[in-house]
Amino acid sequence: MSLTPTDLFNLLADETRLRSLLLMQAEGELCVCELTHALEMSQPKVSRHLAALRHYQVVRTRRESNWIYYRLSPELPEWAAEILKTADGAASRTEPYTSDRDRLNTAPSRAECLDSA
Numbered sequence: 001m002s003l004t005p006t007d008l009f010n011l012l013a014d015e016t017r018l019r020s021l022l023l024m025q026a027e028g029e030l031c032v033c034e035l036t037h038a039l040e041m042s043q044p045k046v047s048r049h050l051a052a053l054r055h056y057q058v059v060r061t062r063r064e065s066n067w068i069y070y071r072l073s074p075e076l077p078e079w080a081a082e083i084l085k086t087a088d089g090a091a092s093r094t095e096p097y098t099s100d101r102d103r104l105n106t107a108p109s110r111a112e113c114l115d116s117a
Helices: 005-012 015-027 032-039 043-055 078-091 097-104 110-116
Strands: 059-064 067-072
Touching: 005 015, 005 078, 015 032, 015 043, 015 067, 015 078, 015 097, 032 043, 032 067, 032 097, 043 059
Parallel strands: none
Antiparallel strands: 059 067
16 A cells, blocks of 8 residues: 555544654654553554554554554655654644653553553
């Protein structure tokens, strides 16, 4: 599936997907536990939005033991990567994005997330 500008902008129009992508843009690889903590959202909601991003191949996953890590796809078209980079630069000092990053820095360890699951 080839990502079109319409596809990308439809994905970015949803705040949960945009916030998730901007966290990945800034931090690299994140697990669902970290995203749910940073976004203050339930795991099913975050997972549903990550599935949409996977469907359009905007993000890639990597499994390690019990963890699935999400990151921006290295095959993302250059124009799409540039849009995310520009959006991150514009949003990085505004809400809710600054609070998302602050909460991410206080996320429980992955072991603690596993214990609570």
